[in-house]
Each structure stands twice: as C-alpha cells, then as structure tokens.
Amino acid sequence: MKFDTPAGTNPIDRLKVVGKPTDRIDGPLKTSGTARYAYEWNDVAPNAAYGYIVGSAIAKGRIAAMDLTEARRAPGVLAIVTAADAGKLGKGKFNTAKLLGGPEIDHYHQAIAVVVAETFEQARAAAGLVRVDYTRSKGRFDLVEGLKTAPLTGGNSGEGSAAPPVDRVGNFERAFAAAPVQLDAQYTTPDQTHAMIEPHATIAAWEGDELTVWTANQMVDWSRTDLATTLGIPKDNIRLVASYVGGGFGGKLWIRADVLLASLGARAAKRPVKLALSRPFMANNTPHRPATVQRVRIGTDRKGRITAFAHESGSGDLPGGQPETAVAQSKLLYAGENRLTSMRLAVLDLPEGNAMRAPGEASGLMALEMAMDEMAEKLGIDPIEFRILNDTQVDPQKPGRQFSQRQLIECLRQGAARFGWNKRHLKPGQVREGHWLIGQGVAVAFRNNLVVPSGARVRLDATGTVTVETDMTDIGTGSYTIIAQTAAEMMGVGLDKVVVRLGDSRFPVSAGSGGQFGANSATAGVYAACVKLRGVVAERLGLDAAVADFADGQVSVGGRRIALGEAARSGEIVVEDKIEFGDLDKKVQQSTFGAHFVEAAVNSYTGQILVRRMLCVCAAGRILNPKSARSQMIGAMTMGVGGALMEELAVDKRFGFFVNHDLAGYEVPVHADIPHQEVIFLEEVDPTSSPMKAKGVGELGLCGIAAAVANAVYNATGVRVRNYPVTLDKFL
Ligand code: MOS
Secondary structure (H helix, E strand, C coil), X not given: XXXXXXXXXXXXXXXXXXXXXXXXXXXXXXXXXXXXXXXXXXXXXXXXXXXXXXXXXXXXXXXXXXXCHHHHHCCXXXXXXXXXXXXXXXXXXXXXXXXXXXXXXXXXXXXXXXXXXXXXXXXXHHHCCCEEEEEECCCCCCHHHHHCCCCECXXXXXXXXXXXXXXXXXXXXXXXXXXXXXXXXXXXXXXXXXXCCCCCEEEXXXXXXXXXXEECCCCHHHHHHHHHHHHCCCHHHEEEECCECCCCXXXXXXXXXXXXXXXHHHHHHCCCEXXXXXXXXXXXXXXXXXXXXXXXXXXXXXXXXXXXXXXXEEEEXXXXXXXXXXXHHHHCCCCCCEEEEEEEEEECCCCCECCCCCCCHHHHHXXXXXXXXXXXXXXXXXXXXXXXXXCCCECCCCCCCEECCCCHHHHHHHHHHHHCHHHCCCCCCCEEECCEXXXXXXXXXXXXXXXXXXXXXXEECCCCCEEEECCCCCCCCCHHHHHHHHXXXXXXXXXXXXXXXXXXXXXXXXXXXXXCCHHHHHHHHHHHHHHHHHHXXXXXXXXXXXXXXXXXXXXXXXXXXXXXXXXXXXXXXXXXXXXXXCCHHHHCECEEEEEEEEEEXXXXXXXXXXXXXXXXXXXXXXXXXXXXXXXXXXXXXHHHHHHHHCCCCCEECCCCEECCXXXXXXXXXXXXXXXXXXXXXXXXXXXXXXXXXXXXXCCHHHCCHHHHHHHHHHHHHCXXXXXXXXXXXXXX
C-alpha cells in the first residue's frame, strides 16, 4: 500500500482498541521470566559452548605478535579465532571500525580474538592467557584539540536523517553584529554510553552453510544484511531472531562484535556458541554518543525577536565516521531571518561514536535550550514568553513549507499553568527552603518524525484468531501491544484473539526500532496487511469489502452477520503487505513537540541537586497506547536527568579509552533520584504521517529534558554551568 495522500477516515478512527491505555500483552512473559532474550534460547541450542572476546589493550597501533599456545592448552578450550585465521571478512555498512580487528588496531577494546570453551569461566580464563605484543602508535584522543583543525563535515545521525556541513539563510554575521542584544556562548556535552539492561548478546548456530543468530538487535534486516556482507555469505543463508530485546537506545541498531564473533566461533568450534559482552566492553567495544562542543549565538531586537541565529557543533569520530548532528533542531525550532548552522568532525581514535536515543537533538537541545534560557534572562523576558515570541509555523529555512502539526505554544502554555510556573522567580537564587535553594526550569522538546517502509503478514484461522508476523522488534517500547491493538481494531476482534510474532527475519521486513519511527511505521504496515485481509475475508464470504463492517468478531453487511473465522473455514488465510511512503513527509514538515518543566532543589552547603518535580506536555500525533507511550516519556525523562546531572564517559587522553566502563563508575539515575513524573499528551491526529495518524514519542521525551533540569538548577542557584553533566564541583 502506497501512502501518498493525507489519510481519510479509516477503521482505526473507531478507536475501540487503538488509543486505549492497554497493558503490555507481553507483560506476563516478561515479569515471569519466560520471555526469551538472546542469551536464553537454551532449548534450541542445548549444547552451546561459550565465547569470550579478547579486546585490544591499546587504542591505536598494530599487533606485532600473538601467542595463543597457552590459551589453546587451557582446560575446556574448543577454538580460538583471530583475524589471522577468520578467513576474508567483508565490512558491513553500519560499523565504522572492524568488528574483528588486527593486525591494525583502531580503538581500545576492539575485538582481536574470540575464545570458545565448554564453560563461560573456561573461556574467560583462557582469554586471559592470550599473549599479545603491540606496537603502539600515537592516537588522537582529545576532542578540543582535534576540533582546532577539524573540517566542516555533513553526515547523518545513523538513522537516515542527513544534514549538510553548513546551512545558511540570509546573512548571519551582519545581522548578529547589528543586533542590540546578543548572546555568544559555548556549551559542551560529554561522551555517553547506552547502558541498557541487556548487554549485547548472541547465540550463533550453524547447520551446514546456514547460520541462525539469536541476538539482541533493533533492526533485523539491516543487521542480517550486514552480517551476510561481513561473513561473505548469502543473506538467505542467515536467520536472525530478536524476539525480545532488553533495551537498545541505538546501541543495537546494528550488529556488533558479539554477533560476528559468536558466528565465527561457532563455525570454528563446530558447536553453537553463546556470547555476551561484559559491561566494560559495552563502553569501549560498542558505539557511544559522541561528546560535542557547541557554540550558540543569538541576536535579537530590543523586544526579543530573533534576527540572527547560529548554532555550530563539533564532535569527533574514528576515520570514516559521522558527525553528531547536534544542529538538526536548530534549523526548524525558532524563527529568525538570518541563520547559520554547521558541523565539524574531528578524527579521533576513541571507540566509535554513533547513534544514541535521539541522536543529534538530544545533545543539540542541551545547548540550544540553555542558550534560550540565557537569552531570555538577558532580555528580561520570561523564558516561556521568549520562546512563544519566536515560534514559527513554517520551516524557517524554507518559508513555503508548513509543519503538519505544531502545538508547541499550546504545550508551553498548558505546562506552565499545570506546573505553577507563575510561582517561579525570574531572578535566580531567590527561593529558599531551609538549606535548599529551589528553582524551576523549562525547555522545549523537539524531534522529527521519520516514516519508514514496513511490511507485515497477517493470518486468519477458523477460530477467528488473527496472527501478525513482522520482523519489527520490541526493545521494551511496547511494539507487541500496539501491533496487537492495530490488528484487533482493523479486524474487529478483541486483543485475546490476536497473536503477535516479532523479531524474526523469516517475517516480512519492517521499519524496525530506531529514530522513533517504529511505532507509526510498523503499525501502518500491519494496517496495510489488514486492509488486504479484510478484502480476502469479504470475498470469501461473498460480501462487499467496501461496506463490510468488522466488529465483535463478526463481519456484517446490512442485516447479514457472519463470524470472522467462517472465512477461514476451508483453510487459513495468509496475506502480506507493506506500507510505502510517498513524499508526503517532504511536502510537509513532520515533527513532534513538547515542553519540559522541572523543579530542582540544590543544597546551599553541599551543592547536592535533587529533582523534585517533572512535567512534560507533548504533542506527537495520535497516541496509539497512552500507557506505553507514557512509559516511553517517563523513561526518557529519567534518562535526561542522567544526561543533565550524572552521565559522562571519562576519557583517558593518554591511552585513549573510557575509564568508567561499568555501572559503578558510569552513573545513571535510580528510582531514588526520580520524583513523581507527569506526562500530558495533547489531542492530535496527523493524517499526513500514516493511516495510523500517529507519530513517534520514543525519543521526544529525551529531547530538551537535560536543559530543563540545568535551567532549573540555574534558577535555583544563579550559577550557570555550561558543561554537562551539571555536577556539584562545577558550582565552586
Ligand atoms: Mo535510535 S538512536 O534510532 O535507537
């Protein structure tokens, strides 16, 4: 089904199942420990051996010699694979550095060998016996140093939204110089790691030339394709299964060393191999969100109208890598005739930088929304009023282009009323409760809505049960449930009559989970398949599909009512279709919006920061399941508290690695750090996004939240910290 004109009325609009706050259909499986994650397919690979990765101990250089003698003799060892004996490997599209390094080393903890043994402990012990002599060369590990000579570089965030190196409208320099009120400030954001609960993990099993991998992955088809390219085998020989995924945040968009090395280890050992990355490998072996240095300049007239606006970002990556597109939102968020955005990319020999939840915007809004707060203060205007004054209903770079929906002002106004914004002092450091300084902060949430082709297969049996199969993944987001809701709505059955099977390359290729495009795109694919199924059902029952009503497990036309399962009486009906998007998203700008409100308390003696209240009001098209969408939002808001106050990979600039490579040293919020959170979704349907009229929220909630926290801390204390995370030492 091609979707190229705005959606008219369709069966989804009945909203009997879709749009209702529905419990996760996979909840019982997860809470009872019976949902199978990658490492848990013991029954299908009962005799699996264990793989353990050896990571490079240097960041840059060469392996001069490798001695495997002792390791091979260790108890239980079945095989050891290195680049020297892995055969010729290709390079997938999505990894910058090789997943199996050697003899050249590209970054610290790049995999250089896998040891396969009977038990995990034996594999780990033997891995410790692999002797490696390195020739170290000088690496580049300092972003600030690298940016001094870094070229302007375009690129994308890893999910398909590309940006040129420089974008200009009007004459920024002239307008900025002439502006009576100016801000010119630099902000930094640190490297961050995904830190999802389930590490990267794979079980690989060969049967002849055919390989099956059960793995933790967000994008089944991309990863299957990359694995085939890397191994140099036909894609058809690979089955990739990712039924349940314990968080991804972008770290599992592509295959990583676990998938490749489990596959190579299994081939060498002639046994299925289980391999999970340890926490230290998560930080240094897999990609991370790159640090940024961002300069924001804003010039306004005396009333606060933006006349000149510039956002320039610099980040680093391995040779051949991509810049962090931290200026993405700055092209679209606020008005202003003279604009400049640009990106620079420094070559660094640190582990690979890549997509992490809301790549681009998450980092970009940390800077931009703090700058907006600072500018409002310079102007003596309330920060909400300053944003409203500079709202735009058209793309400020392409004035003919409208936003499909843009309720940003509504988000700000409703949020302000609900949060008690009128109690906030414009002047910082004014509110005290005992030892605590209290402040409120606001920031805008913004994230684009991408649409991605997505396929699904639907089956109907004689009992009236509808089964959906698609390679879409559920990374904790609620995909199982919204897909079940979609099929139930379309076929007029209850959720108890729907079965959903996900995350298997034997199913039709879907949008996958990334870039907050999964929910809308994948359900739209299920919608398309169900439209086709309705047609076949009507035909079998001798009814006119155009007027047939599907409800309560029955199909009816006029007075005739037939049980849905009757259509499949002579055999199961199986149909498949795919939603394909025309260029509707190019004709109108599709984005999601929100406003974050935070109240923070800062201890005036110790500098300890407590987040006391959080509210997000957002507008993101039709909300398919308010319960799981709320979970996405509060999860993202929690992550944003980490981004504002805690998260930072510490770079060892001498040796080129991330020092705090575990959850003891890399801090993320825990329950005790997070207060009551409130989320309000504004009424919205977007007929230009898909037949579902929905958009994504998975990343929106992270966008802007860190700045809202930092702005609240500033309002409490009067101390402006422009280098994230905002930690108490920076108040001194
Ligand atoms: Mo996202 S960073 O596309 O998982």
